[in-house]
Amino acid sequence: MSRENVLVSAEWVEQNLETPGVVFVEVDEDTTAYDAGHIPGAVKIDWKNELQDPVRRDFVDRAGFEKLLSAKGIANGDNVILYGGNNNWFAAYAYWYFKLYGHDQVKLLDGGRKKWELDGRPLSTEPVERAATSYTAKEQDASIRAFRDEVVAAIGTKNLVDVRSPDEFAGKLLAPAHLPQEAAQRAGHIPSAVNVPWSKAANEDGTFKSNEELRALYAEAGLDEGKSTIAYCRIGERSSHTWFALHELLGYEDVKNYDGSWTEYGSLVGVPVELGSGKES
Amino acid sequence: MDGCGAPEQGVPLPAGVNLDEQTVLAGKVLAGGTPVGGAFVRLLDSSGEFTAEVVSSAEGDFRFFAAPGGWTVRALHRQGNGQAEVTAAGPGLHTVEVAVA
Structure with a gap:
């Protein structure tokens, strides 16, 4: 694209x-x-x-x-x-x-x-x-929006990209560090998700990195280009930024934004939650 | 730079923020000793990873809710860029000034 x-x-x-x-x-x-x-x-x-x-x-x-x-x-x-x-x-x-x-x-x-x-x-x-x-x-257009059941079903099968900061991913913070840290949901991330903070897709001045840099970034994080991808963050706005990078800039075909994101997932009863930095791939 | 300065006038904390529990990093962006508003202030963790960004107030103030540890505060402005290190040993208010040039 x-x-x-x-x-x-x-x-x-x-x-x-x-x-x-x-x-x-x-x-x-x-x-x-x-x-x-x-x-x-x-x-x-x-x-x-x-x-x-x-x-x-x-x-x-x-x-x-x-x-x-x-x-x-x-x-x-x-x-x-x-x-x-x-x-x-x-x-x-x-x-x-x-x-x-x-x-x-x-x-x-x-x-x-x-x-x-x-x-x-x-x-x-x-x-x-x-x-x-x-x-x-x-x-x-349901092809670009993911809901919770689809996200739970995607564990271990689709690419799950958690685009929050490493400390939010690990469960040390519940929100970006410019916001107070009180929240009802559990901390952590969706099992099998890789952590590629949204900020890695952007330069310091806010512009997007080049397609070559972006492709290398997601490949290095373990994203399989041949698989469908769901991006999430806390409330779905930072993951829109990554959805844009993956779907609109790199042209990956099946990429959805999970707008419920951690605010929903971290409040669900009975779903698996992983703490720590997750597996490095 | 000492990361544990005394509380002073700055951006007021929102109601309900408990400084016994929350680790707050706050300070001013300065250019030639004068506070600079409208600077993009980025909080980087100990590995240099971006964590958060705010815009400094008209009085140059910024504030982050972080966690104990070492942090870098980096400011971008039309007048120039600059950064400073701050270490938060534990919860409370930790102040830091960032000069841009």
Whole structure:
């Protein structure tokens, strides 16, 4: 798969700020970053309040997604360029989510907000208004989303990639180290999973590593290219980043994101859990 | 660098954080002695592996919830990059300053 089909550079974005049919969307967990300054013309999506069901632990449904994109002024034919903070975690999650609901013309800004800011490119606090559309979503594409039963069945058979930090994988931490460590679930990882932290797929400036580096990374970790793969993390956002690397950049065919991730798995009764660094392969 | 400085003004800890149990690494990013906001502050473990990243506040403050052990705090900013080591012997607040140049 060609990188140009799924990634754009910060330079490209700066040259295409006024291009008709291109919509820039900042996706964050904490939208105060957007409010303090965003790429000129970009609209924002709040990962927690707009992409998650407010009551059940799930996504907004198809109708909810249609309503959201219509209100944001995003049309079916628009080229959507996603970017965000946290090394594009939530932008990658939104990318996966757009794909899940069948929006094909979507790309990530390589490096996200970090690269944009480190480059010293312009940020705007101007309010952005886009005329509402009538967006139509497709049914969820089940080929890229894994659920818990499938994950349990995949132990020892499919590639399971745990993309959390080594300490979370080993069971020493329950969340990334910028978050408090209280949580109800058990610590550890899914047996037979290999630990390839999402961060290994990214350069320091947030851009993705080259395909050659990525291929070597996953091969060295013991991922079998001939097998199906399920990626997971804690809440499914970092694993969207790795899903992007495996499925969109490297073109591995059957790759799913387990969005329930450790928050669900570590709370299940009766499933096997492994502690420690796991087997090195 | 001493990793066990006294608590001082910085990013307030969220309610409910128990410093008898949690290992908090906090400090400031400085450029020429002046606090720098908007720096990307990366926490690396003792093997150099990335663990977490935050953006420094307008006053240059950052904070991580980590675990006892040795850590590297690395900051990236338009004005330059820099890093510092900190050792957390146990739970509590451990402070560290990172100069970028």
